[in-house]
Amino acid sequence: MPKIVPGNLQPGMKTAKPVVNTSGMVLLGENTELTPELIDRIRNMEVDGVYIQGLSKPSVPVEAALSGLERRFRLVGGEPHMDIIRKAVRKHIEGLYE
Amino acid sequence: MNSMDVRVVREKIEHINALPTIPKVLNRLLAVIENPRVSLNEISSFISSDPALTTKVLRMVNSPVYGFPGRISSVNQAVILLGLTVVKGLLLGVSVFELMQKTMIGLWEHSIGTALFSRLIALRTGHKEPDEVSVDGLLHDIGKVFLVLQFPDEYQKALTLTQEDGIIIHEAEKSCFNTTHASVGSWMARKWRFPSKLTDVIEYHHKPHLTKSTPAESAIVHIADILVRARGFGFPGDDLITPVQPQAWELLGLTEKDILEILKEAEESLQITEDLTL
Numbered sequence: 001m002p003k004i005v006p007g008n009l010q011p012g013m014k015t016a017k018p019v020v021n022t023s024g025m026v027l028l029g030e031n032t033e034l035t036p037e038l039i040d041r042i043r044n045m046e047v048d049g050v051y052i053q054g055l056s057k058p059s060v061p062v063e064a065a066l067s068g069l070e071r072r073f074r075l076v077g078g079e080p081h082m083d084i085i086r087k088a089v090r091k092h093i094e095g096l097y098e
Numbered sequence: 099m100n101s102m103d104v105r106v107v108r109e110k111i112e113h114i115n116a117l118p119t120i121p122k123v124l125n126r127l128l129a130v131i132e133n134p135r136v137s138l139n140e141i142s143s144f145i146s147s148d149p150a151l152t153t154k155v156l157r158m159v160n161s162p163v164y165g166f167p168g169r170i171s172s173v174n175q176a177v178i179l180l181g182l183t184v185v186k187g188l189l190l191g192v193s194v195f196e197l198m199q200k201t202m203i204g205l206w207e208h209s210i211g212t213a214l215f216s217r218l219i220a221l222r223t224g225h226k227e228p229d230e231v232s233v234d235g236l237l238h239d240i241g242k243v244f245l246v247l248q249f250p251d252e253y254q255k256a257l258t259l260t261q262e263d264g265i266i267i268h269e270a271e272k273s274c275f276n277t278t279h280a281s282v283g284s285w286m287a288r289k290w291r292f293p294s295k296l297t298d299v300i301e302y303h304h305k306p307h308l309t310k311s312t313p314a315e316s317a318i319v320h321i322a323d324i325l326v327r328a329r330g331f332g333f334p335g336d337d338l339i340t341p342v343q344p345q346a347w348e349l350l351g352l353t354e355k356d357i358l359e360i361l362k363e364a365e366e367s368l369q370i371t372e373d374l375t376l
Contacts, residue, residue, distance in 0.1 A: 088357035
């Protein structure tokens with residue numbers, strides 16, 4: 001769930017959490033689709049960032065994520081069914097970076 | 099290292115409520131839960147009488163770990179929608195939340211991740227009570243909290259042992275305490291009269307093929323535990339994956355495609371729950 005600065009908001013994005021200004025006042029509810037008018041309004045209020053629905057990219061590089069995965073599986077190579085789980089998790093992690 | 103006598107461990111663990119670090123709310127809550135005839139109304143007024151507890155429960159039931167994100171606004175509604183067993187478990191979960199955060203960094207994330215995966219696996223395999231299974235996942239490692247609280251120095255040694263010897267925490271616990279968090283959790287779950295299925299899953303989540311009463315639930319939490327570790331979310335005491343118990347795997351009949359879809363479904367919720375503090 002990425003937090004986006006008001007300058008980078010685009011129409012069509014949906015809020016994942018209520019939008020609050022710096023004093024904590026709620027300006028918009030969650031699950032609201034942003035329109036150009038709403039984005040203008042958010043930019044004119046003191047809002048430091050907006051949580052948007054969707055996935056944020058992981059903060060570690062893909063190579064590190066995959067080598068971490070292999071390290072975690074190091075005791076179970078050759079155990080029944082573990083290859084299926086490892087393959088699925090590997091595909092999933094690679095998918096997070098696409 | 100000399101390991102402790104399991105009778106001494108048990109004796110000390112069973113008197114854990116006397117520790118000053120145990121929150122008052124937990125002791126009051128246990129008094130309510132221990133009563134097998136407690137009604138929905140009593141539970142509901144117990145929660146409502148404590149504003150901090152109310153906030154925590156509402157935050158939890160509205161989190162993506164449960165099926166009603168952002169839609170439950172009152173304790174009464176939560177109790178009616180989720181039912182007594184789930185609410186009892188949730189209350190235990192939110193009351194040990196601070197303990198978990200203080201005792202082992204990453205254990206809360208591991209627990210909430212396991213709750214989420216348990217629910218998703220339960221839904222996919224057609225289990226009738228996915229929210230109950232989710233609570234089983236949330237509390238499966240509660241024995242670790244008791245061990246850390248009662249034996250902080252010894253548990254630190256166990257954690258060091260996982261690093262030095264490259265073993266899982268379960269093994270390290272055996273060599274330090276002659277028992278494991280699964281047994282410790284089940285002693286306390288029985289003493290405090292947790293719901294019986296929950297007690298069983300706590301005891302058998304590492305050996306789900308041995309339970310008679312919760313084969314499906316124990317298998318689900320067992321696999322959820324592995325998936326959360328595989329995904330690299332949270333920290334349960336070591337960073338290793340243990341083999342899946344073959345009978346548990348076959349019982350659920352999950353395919354590679356199922357696992358991949360479960361991981362996808364979980365991902366956004368994991369990112370939201372990463373900031374879920376109670």
